[in-house]
Amino acid sequence: MARPSPVSDQVRSLFAAEQKHLWSIDELHEAVVGALGAADYSTVFRAVTGMEKEGSIHRIDLGDGKVHYEISEGHHEHIRCDDCGRVVEVPGCVLEDASTSVRTSTGFVVTSHQLLFTGVCPECAAK
Amino acid sequence: MARPSPVSDQVRSLFAAEQKHLWSIDELHEAVVGALGAADYSTVFRAVTGMEKEGSIHRIDLGDGKVHYEISEGHHEHIRCDDCGRVVEVPGCVLEDASTSVRTSTGFVVTSHQLLFTGVCPECAAK
DNA sequence: ATAAATGCAAACGCTTTGCGAGTGC
DNA sequence: GCACTCGCAAAGCGTTTGCATTTAT
Numbered sequence: 001m002a003r004p005s006p007v008s009d010q011v012r013s014l015f016a017a018e019q020k021h022l023w024s025i026d027e028l029h030e031a032v033v034g035a036l037g038a039a040d041y042s043t044v045f046r047a048v049t050g051m052e053k054e055g056s057i058h059r060i061d062l063g064d065g066k067v068h069y070e071i072s073e074g075h076h077e078h079i080r081c082d083d084c085g086r087v088v089e090v091p092g093c094v095l096e097d098a099s100t101s102v103r104t105s106t107g108f109v110v111t112s113h114q115l116l117f118t119g120v121c122p123e124c125a126a127k
Numbered sequence: 128m129a130r131p132s133p134v135s136d137q138v139r140s141l142f143a144a145e146q147k148h149l150w151s152i153d154e155l156h157e158a159v160v161g162a163l164g165a166a167d168y169s170t171v172f173r174a175v176t177g178m179e180k181e182g183s184i185h186r187i188d189l190g191d192g193k194v195h196y197e198i199s200e201g202h203h204e205h206i207r208c209d210d211c212g213r214v215v216e217v218p219g220c221v222l223e224d225a226s227t228s229v230r231t232s233t234g235f236v237v238t239s240h241q242l243l244f245t246g247v248c249p250e251c252a253a254k
Numbered sequence: 255a256t257a258a259a260t261g262c263a264a265a266c267g268c269t270t271t272g273c274g275a276g277t278g279c
Numbered sequence: 280g281c282a283c284t285c286g287c288a289a290a291g292c293g294t295t296t297g298c299a300t301t302t303a304t
Binding site: 014017059061063066079081082088090091092094095098099101102105106107108109110114115116117118119120121122125 | 190206208209217218219223233237243246248252
């Protein structure tokens with residue numbers, strides 16, 4: 001019952017690929033165009049929002065006015081360079097049992113979290 | 128040399144007030160209009176961006192597409208209810224010495240961070 | 255006169271949606 | 280024929296900016 005969907009498929013492959021883990025819709029669009037020759041931004045957008053509803057990817061807000069998406073497996077945090085804007089993944093979860101302490105202090109049951117460090121990357125520090 | 132600036136002053140008072148610590152530009156605008164009778168959104172916007180440059184307030188991104196601002200003193204984190212969207216401040220910094228561990232794992236020197244928990248607030252859990 | 259604060263309106267950037275056309279099944 | 284994907288274009292929405300006006304010094 002499903003028709004071939006080259007654009008959506010390509011978006012999925014991009015997320016599945018190991019090279020990059022954090023994508024803006026724009027970057028995805030560019031990559032899809034590069035791979036398929038042509039693709040519409042809105043099609044990429046719909047593929048992405050579909051995947052988000054499925055739960056296979058989720059939004060990451062880097063505070064730069066653009067929405068980013070990341071594959072759901074392997075939760076982790078990010079750190080962004082104040083200078084060049086580069087974003088790097090912070091291996092491991094820095095917040096192991098913070099949720100219980102948050103629960104006692106606020107009464108909220110923590111379901112998820114998103115942490116963004118900012119700092120200066122080695123390259124920028126070297127300048 | 129300075130002219131009276133009722134709008135900017137009002138914005139500053141709002142941040143100085145203890146009642147609310149997290150403001151969207153929209154909310155600030157509404158509050159200023161309520162207090163002064165009239166004020167332009169762009170004027171509030173300019174007051175806010177000025178304060179941000181001064182360093183007296185800083186942006187907080189709650190991932191809802193709007194920019195929020197918060198007074199700089201007393202760094203802390205936030206938790207937002209998945210259900211009703213309510214945002215509550217998490218007392219204390221949950222990340223005491225995470226920065227050194229981040230530094231060893233990524234090489235970045237951490238200058239700041241922003242953490243957003245999401246969860247379910249007591250009221251919504253009661254439903 | 256000068257410089258600052260403000261209001262108004264339009265531009266902008268990115269996200270989101272409506273709709274019609276194309277196409278496997 | 281049907282359901283689904285796609286492309287195109289426009290609408291939204293919040294942020295940002297240009298410009299003219301007002302006003303205290």
